[in-house]
Amino acid sequence: MEKLARGLLHVGATIPEADVVEYSFAVEYDGPPVAFEIPRAIPIEIDRIPVATVASAPKSAAICVPVVQPLPSPDPLKRGPFGEEFCPVAEVVVSPTSVIAFEHTVVEGLDREMSGEIGSSSSGLLRCSSNCPDRSRELSDGGFEVAGFSSEFKESIDFSNETNVHADLVTTESALSSEDFGFPSSGSFDDGDEEVGVEAAAPAANARRVPQVSFQDVEVASEASRTETESTWQERSEESAPGVKKGSCYRCHRGSRFTEKEACLVCDAKYCSSCVLRAMGSMPEGRKCVNCIGSPIMESKRESLGKCSRMLKKLLSSLEIQQMMKAEKFCEANQLRPEHVYVNGKQLCQEEMVLLQSCPNPPNKLKPGRYWYDKVSGFWGKEGYKPHKIISAHLNVGGNLFPEASNGNTGIFINNREITKTELRMLKLAGVQCAGCPHFWVNADGSYQEEGQKNIKGHLWDKAGIKLICSILSLPLPCKENMISGEEVNYLNNRAVPEYYEKRTLQKLLLIGHQGSGTSTIFKQAKFLYKPDPFSVEERESIKLMIQRNIYRYLGILLEGREHFEESLSRSQQSAGNESNPQNGQISYSIGPRLKVFSDWLLKVMESGNLDVIFPAATREYAPLVEDLWRDGAIQATYNRRSELQLLPRSASYFLERVVDISRAEYEPSDMDILYADGITSSNGLACMDFVFPQVASSTSGYDGEEQRDPVIRYQLVRVHSKGLGENCKWLEMFEDVRMVMFCVALSDYNEFYEDATGLTINKMLSSKKLFESIITHPVFERMDFLLILNKYDLLEQKIEAAPLTLCDWFNDFSPVVSRHRHINNKNRNANHGASLPQQAFHYIAVKFKRLFASLTGRKLYVAAANSLDSDSIDNVLRYAKGIQKWEDERMAFCSSELEVYSTTEPSSFSQ
Ligand SMILES: Nc1nc2c(ncn2[C@@H]2O[C@H](COP(=O)(O)OP(=O)(O)OP(=O)(O)O)[C@@H](O)[C@H]2O)c(=O)[nH]1
Numbered sequence: 001m002e003k004l005a006r007g008l009l010h011v012g013a014t015i016p017e018a019d020v021v022e023y024s025f026a027v028e029y030d031g032p033p034v035a036f037e038i039p040r041a042i043p044i045e046i047d048r049i050p051v052a053t054v055a056s057a058p059k060s061a062a063i064c065v066p067v068v069q070p071l072p073s074p075d076p077l078k079r080g081p082f083g084e085e086f087c088p089v090a091e092v093v094v095s096p097t098s099v100i101a102f103e104h105t106v107v108e109g110l111d112r113e114m115s116g117e118i119g120s121s122s123s124g125l126l127r128c129s130s131n132c133p134d135r136s137r138e139l140s141d142g143g144f145e146v147a148g149f150s151s152e153f154k155e156s157i158d159f160s161n162e163t164n165v166h167a168d169l170v171t172t173e174s175a176l177s178s179e180d181f182g183f184p185s186s187g188s189f190d191d192g193d194e195e196v197g198v199e200a201a202a203p204a205a206n207a208r209r210v211p212q213v214s215f216q217d218v219e220v221a222s223e224a225s226r227t228e229t230e231s232t233w234q235e236r237s238e239e240s241a242p243g244v245k246k247g248s249c250y251r252c253h254r255g256s257r258f259t260e261k262e263a264c265l266v267c268d269a270k271y272c273s274s275c276v277l278r279a280m281g282s283m284p285e286g287r288k289c290v291n292c293i294g295s296p297i298m299e300s301k302r303e304s305l306g307k308c309s310r311m312l313k314k315l316l317s318s319l320e321i322q323q324m325m326k327a328e329k330f331c332e333a334n335q336l337r338p339e340h341v342y343v344n345g346k347q348l349c350q351e352e353m354v355l356l357q358s359c360p361n362p363p364n365k366l367k368p369g370r371y372w373y374d375k376v377s378g379f380w381g382k383e384g385y386k387p388h389k390i391i392s393a394h395l396n397v398g399g400n401l402f403p404e405a406s407n408g409n410t411g412i413f414i415n416n417r418e419i420t421k422t423e424l425r426m427l428k429l430a431g432v433q434c435a436g437c438p439h440f441w442v443n444a445d446g447s448y449q450e451e452g453q454k455n456i457k458g459h460l461w462d463k464a465g466i467k468l469i470c471s472i473l474s475l476p477l478p479c480k481e482n483m484i485s486g487e488e489v490n491y492l493n494n495r496a497v498p499e500y501y502e503k504r505t506l507q508k509l510l511l512i513g514h515q516g517s518g519t520s521t522i523f524k525q526a527k528f529l530y531k532p533d534p535f536s537v538e539e540r541e542s543i544k545l546m547i548q549r550n551i552y553r554y555l556g557i558l559l560e561g562r563e564h565f566e567e568s569l570s571r572s573q574q575s576a577g578n579e580s581n582p583q584n585g586q587i588s589y590s591i592g593p594r595l596k597v598f599s600d601w602l603l604k605v606m607e608s609g610n611l612d613v614i615f616p617a618a619t620r621e622y623a624p625l626v627e628d629l630w631r632d633g634a635i636q637a638t639y640n641r642r643s644e645l646q647l648l649p650r651s652a653s654y655f656l657e658r659v660v661d662i663s664r665a666e667y668e669p670s671d672m673d674i675l676y677a678d679g680i681t682s683s684n685g686l687a688c689m690d691f692v693f694p695q696v697a698s699s700t701s702g703y704d705g706e707e708q709r710d711p712v713i714r715y716q717l718v719r720v721h722s723k724g725l726g727e728n729c730k731w732l733e734m735f736e737d738v739r740m741v742m743f744c745v746a747l748s749d750y751n752e753f754y755e756d757a758t759g760l761t762i763n764k765m766l767s768s769k770k771l772f773e774s775i776i777t778h779p780v781f782e783r784m785d786f787l788l789i790l791n792k793y794d795l796l797e798q799k800i801e802a803a804p805l806t807l808c809d810w811f812n813d814f815s816p817v818v819s820r821h822r823h824i825n826n827k828n829r830n831a832n833h834g835a836s837l838p839q840q841a842f843h844y845i846a847v848k849f850k851r852l853f854a855s856l857t858g859r860k861l862y863v864a865a866a867n868s869l870d871s872d873s874i875d876n877v878l879r880y881a882k883g884i885q886k887w888e889d890e891r892m893a894f895c896s897s898e899l900e901v902y903s904t905t906e907p908s909s910f911s912q
């Protein structure tokens with residue numbers, strides 16, 4: 001270690017203790033080709049870069065700005081070494097992000113011309129940003145150090161004294177004169193006599209005040225340095241340059257309004273694709289001009305936060321986009337400021353703001369303004385207007401509600417607020433007695449009483465036709481979350497502030513898969529794993545009824561199948577000249593007369609859709625008959641041919657085996673029953689749950705250490721059924737903010753088939769593959785991480801010996817290595833470094849999907865095996881997903897901090 005350190009450090013440097021040294025390894029990458037360009041570091045001989053001293057300004061004594069020497073351009077449109085066009089401008093920008101841009105300049109010591117930026121991703125040279133600790137190291141004295149440069153580089157300098165250029169100081173907002181920066185407002189830096197101090201470390205919040213210093217060939221009036229407001233900024237940039245076309249790029253003044261442009265979120269300055277990266281630098285707060293960093297965004301642009309434009313997608317790598325969009329959405333400067341929101345006349349503080357935005361049912365698209373809020377009922381509206389929404393009640397935000405908050409003039413009050421005419425109309429139509437100008441007390445659940453009286457008069461939201469009335473009168477209705485108890489909301493109130501922020505950075509995991517792949521089982525398993533009370537008493541009651549009803553549905557499928565098999569058997573026997581009586585050993589699909597009568601009756605009832613009439617009471621009587629039917633040889637024979645009965649789920653036998661028990665009135669479904677039950681998550685809708693990973697005491701998953709440090713990352717599992725995606729998966733647009741897509745495939749599908757609408761027989765695995773292809777290539781998931789869950793591993797194990805994988809056309813080249821020890825257990829096989837047949841099959845399928853994924857997206861697919869009936873298996877898969885995210889985040893941070901060195905290190909790998 002000491003030897004290694006000695007080799008790395010300069011002569012005379014103290015060798016640090018081995019246990020306090022932080023180090024990391026870069027591993028050479030030899031995986032599949034990557035979709036993005038890998039940046040290269042251009043070595044620079046530090047000693048040959050001139051440095052100079054700033055003599056006078058004490059603050060700037062340690063500022064590091066490289067010396068650049070703008071040259072007059074012989075040919076303004078000549079292409080530079082990086083392929084970009086030169087314009088006759090040499091420019092140095094010093095801003096809080098420390099972007100130093102220079103065009104058509106020569107850096108002494110490098111014997112070639114160059115253009116580029118330190119601070120921009122476009123230059124390919126070096127990037128740094130004082131806002132981004134990964135890219136540069138901010139020095140305590142306010143200077144910064146560019147990653148990769150030696151300490152000499154941070155010595156003070158002045159601008160080149162050999163240039164004959166004029167300085168134009170451009171500030172964008174008030175209060176900062178050019179003198180703040182030590183520059184004369186119209187000065188020229190032509191002979192170095194002017195000693196210059198540059199305050200590079202202006203606080204981020206004042207970033208708009210930081211000037212952009214331009215050296216230009218053409219003389220620019222010093223008025224440009226005057227301070228301006230945000231609104232005039234735009235006008236000026238369009239008007240101040242005579243002859244500049246309206247709609248052209250704000251930087252190069254080329255193009256028209258039809259040219260694709262990216263706008264600054266703060267000042268709306270629009271830049272063409274050649275200029276955007278220079279104008280916006282490393283974008284530590286998203287799309288903002290470098291001198292707008294730290295400033296609040298225009299409210300009209302709030303909607304577009306985190307939504308990347310096509311132009312940036314073309315210019316930046318996926319990693320950069322992800323990081324930049326994340327920063328844009330979540331960085332402090334871009335959040336709505338609490339001081340701009342008043343509730344019940346009181347300006348909010350940060351805590352209140354966070355509480356308001358992170359409550360279960362927050363106001364929609366909150367904008368700066370004055371609002372009223374009825375804490376008891378949850379009514380929320382703009383000051384002077386009728387209610388706009390019913391948000392979570394009991395939030396401790398803002399002041400007390402004023403009677404005149406909504407400007408009502410009806411003489412009728414709800415929770416001390418005089419209601420509007422529209423609300424009165426609603427109450428009247430809903431049948432609430434309003435004679436005598438009563439004062440009502442309305443609770444969050446809609447129950448209401450008259451002030452001073454004890455008894456509840458009724459429930460507002462239970463009134464007949466209330467939904468219709470409210471929607472006609474444009475009044476809000478409560479949503480489910482509003483029914484949350486005061487206690488629960490107060491829990492939110494009492495939490496520490498950082499936890500609110502976690503809610504904002506909720507990580508969404510989208511779970512999707514082909515019909516029957518196991519997504520709802522995984523979803524239920526996650527509920528059992530991470531929810532303290534996964535199903536309420538009412539939910540369990542409705543699950544019980546569903547299970548009881550399902551039994552008859554399964555039976556109906558079996559009875560129909562039996563009839564069908566019986567008919568086709570007798571047809572084939574007749575054509576073969578046999579008697580209809582089965583011969584010895586031949587399967588019979590006929591049932592006895594007693595069961596036949598019951599079967600015919602049941603099929604008739606089901607056909608007429610009247611099962612509900614006899615359900616559930618009457619069906620209890622038939623439970624013994626159902627049991628007899630289930631045990632009958634004909635039904636068992638039919639069940640054995642279940643692969644031909646498309647609608648019969650595997651779980652049918654699990655429930656039919658216990659039909660008598662289950663049909664009892666006192667039956668209570670066990671967790672396993674719930675897991676097996678069909679239809680708990682709506683089959684073509686969405687199901688969604690928030691959760692946190694509980695801390696694990698002992699090390700089993702390999703991520704425990706992280707959890708101890710980072711216990712409250714919130715996740716949201718969103719399960720969507722493929723049927724619910726609509727034509728061409730159009731509903732996928734809704735999921736642009738998910739963090740990861742988990743695509744579920746049933747391993748057991750390889751030899752299973754179904755008939756499509758046209759009667760064509762289709763292999764389920766191929767069908768899954770097709771859905772997979774359309775999801776991974778959907779534009780909304782262009783840059784998302786994908787985790788493939790290869791589910792039903794247990795079924796693969798059961799069937800692979802009897803049904804070869806090659807039954808699926810896609811797997812026709814599967815040639816497993818046959819072990820000599822076929823019958824020894826898996827553990828021994830692993831010890832012998834030999835994989836079992838199911839393991840080989842899993843690995844083969846995983847690679848098939850990985851290759852497919854890489855060929856269509858150019859990216860890497862993560863794969864995990866699962867048996868969703870086993871909770872540990874799903875826990876592992878979801879923790880693996882978490883591990884991937886963390887790893888991807890770290891990788892991104894690492895990539896953008898250093899010179900983007902990629903390694904192949906992965907989180908633990910029980911998976912692929
Ligand atoms: N043996 C076994 N059965 C599973 C596994 N995962 C799911 N199943 C069963 O497979 C059937 C389909 O699973 P679901 O979770 O309902 O599948 P889905 O993706 O929700 O599909 P739809 O029901 O069509 O919406 C159910 O009967 C499950 O009990 C597994 O890992 N092993």
Ligand SMILES: [Mg+2]
Pocket residue numbers: 519520521678679
């Ligand atoms: Mg299901």
